[in-house]
Amino acid sequence: MDERIRTILREYGQLPLEVDKIGDDDDLYQAGMTSHASVNVMLALEDEFDIEFPEAMLAKGTFESVAAIRTALGELIGA
């Protein structure tokens, strides 16, 4: 799952550094991901994992790190 998340971040995160150098718990917003890029990441994750993020999960924290995204996907895929 992590590699699929990182592939999406690489393509849609608009990050100014290599995704491979970002740790699981590193803050993606501090790393340079904009709010607009996070929308694209969200939509791409929905496509990749065939899920839909409910409004309640649209907190900034949901997409703030690889680990946070993995946790959110786990909740949705496991639901």
Place this chain on the structure above:
Amino acid sequence: MRTGTALRVGADVVVIHQVAESVDRFGARYLERVYTEHELRSCTGSPASRNASLAARFAAKEATIKVLRPRDHQPDWRSVEVRRDAGGWCTMALTGHAAALADQAGIDELAVSLTHEGDMAAAVVVALCHAEDETIDHGALPALDAFGRKN
């Protein structure tokens, strides 16, 4: 208990071609997830003109969220709406969680200014807050005397 007034300001910039890429890649899902029907009706013209207008509206939404200062749950993008007046100027309209955050902050009025130039769109949002004294961040708005000097 006395009440007072404070200002909050939020600003944001958005790269227009990134909005164009989102429209191309995700189409209606992107548009309908982020923008209201009114906003989509307001953004017309050539693709370049429409994308610039959409980017400015996204910047206004983000600027407004900065003003609202959500602690955890972020408002739905569509609950922060740019309303275009028939006269050409824009105002902000809040619903749902965004409206609740504004109410909690004592925000009575929001003013917005949108602009775009080249590949960048930007927005500035100013909020006028009425709140009890202890909830106002006086450090952000120092009291001035009649000559504009800090007291």
